[in-house]
Amino acid sequence: MSFIDELNSLDTSNPGGWPNSIKLASVVFLAILILVGGYFMFIKDMKVNLEGLQKKETELKNTYSFKYQKAAQLDAYKEQLKEMEIILQSMLRQLPSKNEMSDLIVDVSQTALASGIENELFEPGAESIKDFYAEKPITLRMKGNYHEFGNFVSGVASLPRVVILTMHDISLKPLGDSVLGGRLLLEGTAKTYRYLDDEEMTTETAGTGAQR
Numbered sequence: 001m002s003f004i005d006e007l008n009s010l011d012t013s014n015p016g017g018w019p020n021s022i023k024l025a026s027v028v029f030l031a032i033l034i035l036v037g038g039y040f041m042f043i044k045d046m047k048v049n050l051e052g053l054q055k056k057e058t059e060l061k062n063t064y065s066f067k068y069q070k071a072a073q074l075d076a077y078k079e080q081l082k083e084m085e086i087i088l089q090s091m092l093r094q095l096p097s098k099n100e101m102s103d104l105i106v107d108v109s110q111t112a113l114a115s116g117i118e119n120e121l122f123e124p125g126a127e128s129i130k131d132f133y134a135e136k137p138i139t140l141r142m143k144g145n146y147h148e149f150g151n152f153v154s155g156v157a158s159l160p161r162v163v164i165l166t167m168h169d170i171s172l173k174p175l176g177d178s179v180l181g182g183r184l185l186l187e188g189t190a191k192t193y194r195y196l197d198d199e200e201m202t203t204e205t206a207g208t209g210a211q212r
Contacts, residue, residue, distance in 0.1 A: 088132075095164070096194045101127075101136065105192070107159055108138075115151035117144035125189075129200070135191050137168075142186045143175065149184070165190045 096104045109122050121141035127134050144152070156163050170188030 095133070098134075098194060098197055098200070101192075101194050104159070104163065104194075105136075105138065108156055108163065108165070108192070111155040111159070112142060112152050115144070115155055116148040117142050117152055129196070133193050133195055134200075135193050138190045138192065140170075140186060140188055140190055143183055144186075145183055149186070164193050 105124055109119060112119055112122070119142055121139060123139040125137040125139060127136045142149075156165060168189045168191060170186065170190075172184055172186050175183040175185050
């Protein structure tokens with residue numbers, strides 16, 4: 001009798017009477033069903049979770065490595081920061097002080113006159129305090145030619161103190177029909193800067209800390 005015939009002749013109500021080969025095949029088949037079912041019910045989800053945890057582990061290791069390198073270089077960064085602060089303070093000290101500011105503005109105005117420029121308006125405005133410096137706007141209305149304005153810029157650059165003039169909303173246009181070699185009108189606002197003394201820095205730092 002063939003294996004197929006044996007299957008067809010099985011008495012499902014009496015599995016104990018089945019041939020040994022059929023019993024063995026049934027046990028193997030049942031075991032496979034249990035394993036496959038268990039995989040899809042439990043192991044597959046656990047595998048997905050394991051892959052997620054492995055990915056998370058890699059990310060955490062990379063983050064740790066990055067932060068460890070940063071921590072190892074922290075002392076070097078602190079030293080660099082101190083050096084940068086010293087350089088910054090040295091550069092700021094080259095700007096005029098609070099006591100020198102009024103004289104410096106007069107020097108700038110006199111430099112313009114000495115260059116042949118006509119000052120129709122040279123009006124300093126209210127000073128404003130920034131993080132580590134103060135800026136003072138100056139409303140300008142000047143007349144001169146290209147050569148005179150060039151001499152003015154050169155004269156300001158040669159003043160004893162470092163003078164920084166930044167131009168804001170400046171317009172430069174010719175007076176009359178002649179442009180080349182003719183008179184020009186300069187209007188707008190220039191800003192000059194000075195460093196804060198120790199007392200002002202203390203006040204500014206305290207004010208900033210209070211706002212935070």
